[in-house]
Amino acid sequence: MLAAMNRHRADGKAGEPVLTHRFLCPASAVSNLRDRLRPQEPWRLGLIVDVELSDLPHVLDAVAHDTRLELETVELRLPGKDRPAHAVDAARAPLGSTDASTYLELAPASPAVPDTLAACADRGFGAKIRCGGTTAAAFPTAAQLAGFLLAAVGLAVPFKATAGLHHAVRYQDPVTGFKHHGFLNLLVAVCHAVEGADPKEVEAALLIDDGPTLAARARGVPDHTATRARQLFVAYGSCSTSEPVDDLAGLGLLESRLA
Template sequence: MNPLFARLFDDAAIFPPGDLPVPDAVKAYRERQLSPLEPLLGPFVCSLARLDELVAAAGPAAAPGRPLPVSLVVPGPDTSAAPAASTAIDVLAVEGPELIGPGGTLTAYREVGRGEITATRVAALRDAGLRLKIRTGGVRADAFPTEKDLAEAICRATAGGVPFKLTAGLHDPIRHRDPLTGFEHHGFLNVLVATAHAVQGGGVDEVAAALADQDGHRVAAAITTIDERLARDVRRQFVSFGTCSISEPVDGLLQLGLLPEDTL
């Protein structure tokens, strides 16, 4: 499997628009852990408010000896509410809009509005031991950053040495307009290619052009030119993205011939 896709998909199935019940989402995650999709899976994303539900659904009776890897969304400024590893769950990361310091042994992501992702803000995150979380979609058109907005964020994070994750709106591999809503969605393959340009010193215009490309075959071809060393650099920067659907991005990769046909 292409190293660009390893642990790329954080499972946010319990969040809108998926809204799966926690037990159903955990069951689906467990099934994928036992399938060829396992190398693609990042952690299961859960809000602090639903942690008790998650622990009950992921209990040791469901999967003896294999705690569920979790990224916990916290509303406050610290990580003290994150539980220690147990037989049910293993919290690997915390994320939220108010985090002010590192998560100790946990990876910590601070969500920052795209208009606030300045070089100064990125440097402050780096100095605080935080990573960056960028929202790339939502229920309104203005929740989707433009190509230039996202390119600027990627370039500043890369130049500042701050890894980032994305959330929302990235079900499809390729940049496209949703025919039902009219919203312009970014493609996660576009983001991988754009990040490759950024880590090689490309400017905002070059990165934005990669984000804007809606030709799936051309974007897929660009993915295949990224060698193993560059792939490591790209994924060190663009860590993962949260998606309420794992099957949709996987189907997109299969259709583009970027995953083995026996992946499902």
């Protein structure tokens, strides 16, 4: 926790605009975070729910009563295997009156994704998509990921991404052999979906593994498309806050590094 907090403080001082500067913290670690915060040190918080839903109100109450913390997002897995609408309502119940943006994690391979996204849209929730993990099965295929993106864009459901997006451009890990999706691939694919591209075009954007080609595609996105894409693809979680910045700088896509 202390190492993560010190890195967050350093990132805040650097002020790199590509970072959200929102601290993602497991619900189970909120007490640890609060104990280590300095007096009068304001932090923007994203809460990752890793506790039982019945315990969540206590965590939310602790955050609400700490004037140093501004809760901006809550991320949790969709509970149970009930009908999508019932599962979304079950997730909403313990949130109480919090006005933080809430994102429900969906399995991209699930046939219930369209119905679950529709339930999220009806209830004002966002979605969260997991793009990797510690096994090959944790990585959705490009076709599965494209299907999720098209459905989210079609229903105007904002979403976050997590796991496996270690670099800007799609690549194969030399140790595990896993093929990782690139976060820039994901953004370009969303832009294509916003422009009404068909599933094959969106999938093709996710499969680009040449950095200059992908960077050129990103530079060619019209402003109105970029604006809408960023309203929908709001952020992604990263274990590293330096690698994304370095990758984008290497591709010549950061104005802060071009001066």
